[in-house]
Every structure is written in C-alpha cells, then in structure tokens.
Amino acid sequence: MEIERKFLLKNSQILDFLKEAGVVFKHLEISQFYTKITQNEEIRFRSEEGKFIKTIKVGKDLIREENEEFCEKAEFKKALKNRIGRVITKDRYIFRLNNNPCNIDVFKDGLNGLCTFEIEFSDENEAIYFKLPAFLEQFCKADVTCDKRYKNKFLAIHANENEQIDYKRAYNVFKNKEILPNFAANLKSGEALRALFLSIFKEIKRLKSDYLQDHDEEILHNLRVNLRKIRSLLKIFNGVFDEKVTLFFGENFKILANSTNKKRDLDIFLGFLSEQKHANELIYFVQKALNLEYENVKSYLSDEENYAFLKEWEIFLNEGEFYRSKLFDVSLSRLGSFKLRTLLVLAQKRLKSLDQDCQNESFHKIRIELKKVRYTYEFLSEIFYFDGLKKYEERLKDMQEIFGALQDYDVWLGILERLPEAAGKEKLESKIYKQIYKTREEILKKRLKFIKATRKISRNLKIYYI
Incomplete structure (x- = not known):
C-alpha cells in the first residue's frame, strides 16, 4: 500500500537549501514509461541504476495499492516497444524528513522545468493531517496530491499542461520564418490550430503564385489539397473558434477548392485514356474539354476577387x-484524441454497414470520412505514441487510395456520359464498370481487417481523454 502526498515545486532551488542544511541525498537517474493507463490502474516499467522494475498500481489520489517486481532487460525492451505515450526521464533525490521517506523529482527532456516533492506516510491519518514545515513552504507552489495533471501517467501522455508558453512569440516566429510548427501535447488546441493554419496559408499563397507562373498539375493538386485540409480541420475542430467565423471561412475555402475539381477529374481521366487502345477520338474530346477548363481555372485563380476572403483569414489568424x-x-492531446476517435468510430460504423447491395454513394461517404481521419492524424501524429499506430497509418493510406480509385471510376462514367458518341466509348464504359466491381470487392474484402485495426487504435486514443 502506498500512502503519499505530492507537492508542486517552484523550481529545484530546494535542493541547494536542503544540502546547506546538511541533508544527504541518494541520487537516481530514472527512465520510465507505461504500457497500461486507465483511470484506476497503471502498469509502469522503470530503469534505475541498471535495474529494471515492473510496477502495477491500482487506485488514485492519497492511497494506492502498489505491486512491484524486478524484471529482465529483455522484458523491459519488449515493453518499451508497446509503451503508451512518452518516456519520462528525471533525476530523483531521496532523503528523509522526520523519518518519513521523501523524494524530489527534477524532470528532464520534454518536461524540463517541472519539479515535484513527495512524502510517504505509514497511515492515512498521518497523511491527511500532515502540514508542510515552514522552511519548505517557501519552495512549494501547490499541493497536487489529488491533481491528476501531475500524475506521472498523465505527464506521459499529456506533458505538463501548466507549462508557461509564450504563444504570441511562437506565432510571430512561425509567421516570419520559413519553419514548420512542431506540435506538443500540452499546447492549447486553438493556438496549435492557428500555427497549423498559418503554415498551410503560407503554402497556399506560394502554390497559387507558382501555378499561375508554371501551370504545373502537381502544384494545382497540392493547392487543392491544402485548401481542403483547412476546410476539413475547421469543421472537425468545431467549438475551438467562433461558430459563425468557422462556417464563413469553411464555405469560402470549399468554393475555392471546388473551382479546380473539373480540371482535376479531366486530367486523371485523360491519363487513363492515353493508356487505352483505340481511344483517339475520345482523347480529342476530353482534351478539348480540358483546354476549356484550364482557361476557366486560370481565370478564376487570377481574379483577386475570389481571394478577397483570405485577407480576412489573415486577420483571423493574427487575432x-x-x-x-x-x-x-x-x-x-485531449481534444485531438477525442476528435480523431470520433472520426474513427464514425468510419468504423459506416464500414460495418457496407455490403454488396450498397450503392457507390455509400462507399464515397466513407472515402470522405477516411480523408478527414488522414488530415487529422497528420496534424496530431507527433503527440500520440502507442503500439500499431505507424502500421495503421499505412493501412489507412492504402484504404483511402482504394476508395479514391472507386470515386474516380464513377466520375469517369459521368464524363463519358456527357461526351459525344465516339469509337470505343461503349467498350470503355464496360471496362470501367468492371473496375468498379473489382474495386468494390477489394474494399469489402479488406474492410473487416481494417475495422479491427481501427477499433484497436480507437481504444488507445480513448486513454488520452479519460
């Protein structure tokens, strides 16, 4: 049984004070991580002085049941691969106060600057009525015994939520330097999104300028992706910014992105046609349509009126x-995990309902959901760590591409339907229908394994906001 009180320290100056008072410390360099985290239980692995220790704790706040045992280095290394969250590193200074075991932890690496003082007791009453000696009070900020934000398991997945961050200075650095933001778990969601949107906005301005000069299709594709990414993330993270503002910008980014849709569809279809035999007449018609759409896109992207809202967007980002x-x-970490898990649960439900009788529209809705998952995961990927996440990222990309191919085939049938009669048209339609059938079968074949993998990721994400 573990009975202890924990206090947040202002800094590590208490160590110098105690040393001058003659206190002798035992110093340990500790590295630890978790393989299980729930509201009431945790499994922790710790390395100290060449020893490896596995600990299971049950309970919370003042009193917890603790079972500790030594483990082999091989077990420690295996557990490390299956950890949840960051590895916590800290210097621990052990001593006694009135014969009570005490320790001061000075955290390092991503938790640099955080310091805590813990004192253990033999019974609950002693712990409840303990009062800090006056000579220690001057070094303490608060009693955090019952504050879950200072539990090591919480720090492993959320970092220090009370860390003082100069957001204004950080934003100005991103604004004036060509660097990409690095997102930490303890950032305010609104500030993190501002930094991300600023980064994407700078990329949009560059891509627009480059496309109007070079008319490169890859540049146009990247421009469209970035426009959609902003719109999707605004919608996904509803509740972070004012609702009316979110809707206004979301709609304008949608209109701007959609202005390039027809050209993109014709480009992809023309690439497909160029690989087909006896399709010269169809290629001629599609090329004519593409030339017309090229002029439309060029005209639209050249008209500054269509970008007027971006001036307001810049004001929004700055303020x-x-x-x-x-x-x-x-x-x-809390909001991001909740939003990402919500998307995964919805995608999972829709995938489960898919069968051979479903219309293609049902498949296309899932494609959109998977795209939202991908955008959100890309934004949050650096703040989550648990087993299977990287493998799931690859599986998600694969599924999104298959669903995307099905969408393209449907679009191609629509283009063919609008084209004049031409040699090979009917045969080509038949070929596309076969591809649709084949792709649907591939999706239905892969969906169960994907659902299983999605469920596992979803369970792990829940840890981050319980």
Whole structure:
C-alpha cells in the first residue's frame, strides 16, 4: 500500500537549501514509461541504476495499492516497444524528513522545468493531517496530491499542461520564418490550430503564385489539397473558434477548392485514356474539354476577387484569441484524441454497414470520412505514441487510395456520359464498370481487417481523454 502526498515545486532551488542544511541525498537517474493507463490502474516499467522494475498500481489520489517486481532487460525492451505515450526521464533525490521517506523529482527532456516533492506516510491519518514545515513552504507552489495533471501517467501522455508558453512569440516566429510548427501535447488546441493554419496559408499563397507562373498539375493538386485540409480541420475542430467565423471561412475555402475539381477529374481521366487502345477520338474530346477548363481555372485563380476572403483569414489568424470559443484552451492531446476517435468510430460504423447491395454513394461517404481521419492524424501524429499506430497509418493510406480509385471510376462514367458518341466509348464504359466491381470487392474484402485495426487504435486514443 502506498500512502503519499505530492507537492508542486517552484523550481529545484530546494535542493541547494536542503544540502546547506546538511541533508544527504541518494541520487537516481530514472527512465520510465507505461504500457497500461486507465483511470484506476497503471502498469509502469522503470530503469534505475541498471535495474529494471515492473510496477502495477491500482487506485488514485492519497492511497494506492502498489505491486512491484524486478524484471529482465529483455522484458523491459519488449515493453518499451508497446509503451503508451512518452518516456519520462528525471533525476530523483531521496532523503528523509522526520523519518518519513521523501523524494524530489527534477524532470528532464520534454518536461524540463517541472519539479515535484513527495512524502510517504505509514497511515492515512498521518497523511491527511500532515502540514508542510515552514522552511519548505517557501519552495512549494501547490499541493497536487489529488491533481491528476501531475500524475506521472498523465505527464506521459499529456506533458505538463501548466507549462508557461509564450504563444504570441511562437506565432510571430512561425509567421516570419520559413519553419514548420512542431506540435506538443500540452499546447492549447486553438493556438496549435492557428500555427497549423498559418503554415498551410503560407503554402497556399506560394502554390497559387507558382501555378499561375508554371501551370504545373502537381502544384494545382497540392493547392487543392491544402485548401481542403483547412476546410476539413475547421469543421472537425468545431467549438475551438467562433461558430459563425468557422462556417464563413469553411464555405469560402470549399468554393475555392471546388473551382479546380473539373480540371482535376479531366486530367486523371485523360491519363487513363492515353493508356487505352483505340481511344483517339475520345482523347480529342476530353482534351478539348480540358483546354476549356484550364482557361476557366486560370481565370478564376487570377481574379483577386475570389481571394478577397483570405485577407480576412489573415486577420483571423493574427487575432485568433479574439475569435476563441469554448474549446480553445483545451490541450491538444485531449481534444485531438477525442476528435480523431470520433472520426474513427464514425468510419468504423459506416464500414460495418457496407455490403454488396450498397450503392457507390455509400462507399464515397466513407472515402470522405477516411480523408478527414488522414488530415487529422497528420496534424496530431507527433503527440500520440502507442503500439500499431505507424502500421495503421499505412493501412489507412492504402484504404483511402482504394476508395479514391472507386470515386474516380464513377466520375469517369459521368464524363463519358456527357461526351459525344465516339469509337470505343461503349467498350470503355464496360471496362470501367468492371473496375468498379473489382474495386468494390477489394474494399469489402479488406474492410473487416481494417475495422479491427481501427477499433484497436480507437481504444488507445480513448486513454488520452479519460
């Protein structure tokens, strides 16, 4: 049984004070991580002085049941691969206060600057009525015994949510330097999104300028992806910014992205036609349509009126605090895990309902959901760590591409339907229908394994917001 109180320290100066008072410390360099985290239980692995220790703790707050045993290095290394969250590193200074075991932890690496003081007791009453000696009070910020934010398991997945971050300075650095933001788990969601949107906005301006000069299809594709990414993330993270503002910008980014849709569809279809035999007449018609659409896109992207809302978008990014809503201050790890898991659960439900009788429209809705999952995961990938995440990322990409191919085949049939009669048209339609059937079968074949993998990822994400 473990009975202890924990206090948040202002800094590590207490160590110098105690040393001058004659206190002798035992110093340990500790590295630890978790393989199980729930509200009431945790499994922790720790390395100290060349020893490896596995600990199971049950309970919370003042009193917890603790079972500790030594383990082999091989078991420790295997567990490390299956860890949840970050590896915590810290210097521990062990001593006694009135014969009570005490320790001061000075955290390192991603938790640098965090310091805590813990004191153990032999019974609950002693712990409840303990009062910090006056000479220690001056070094303490708060009693955090019952504050879950300072539990090591919480720090492993959320970092230090009370860390003081100069968001204004960080934003100005991103604004004026050509660097990409690096997102930490303890960032405010609103501030993280502002930094991400600023990064994407700078890329959009560059891509638009490059396309109007070079008319390169890859540049146009990347422009469209970035426009859709902003729109999707605004919608997914609803509640972070003012609702009216979110809807206004979401709709305008949608219109701008959609202005390139026809050209993209014709480009892809023309690439397919160029690989077919006896399709010269169809290629001629599609090329004519593509030339016309090229002029439409060029004209649309050259008209500054269509970009007028981006000036307001820049104001919004610079003054994001003004447009904040109820979820703005929620940590990125908590809100991000909830939003990503919500998307996964929805995709999972829709995948389960798919069968051979479903119309293609049902498949296309799932394609959109998977795209949202991908955008959200790309944004949050650096703040989550648990077994199977990287493998799932590859599986998600594969499924999205298969669903995307099915969407393309459907679009091609629509293009063919609008084209004049031409040699090989009927045969080509038949070929596309066969591809649709084959792709649907592939999706239905892979969906059960994908659902199983999605369920596992979903369960692990839940840990981050319980």
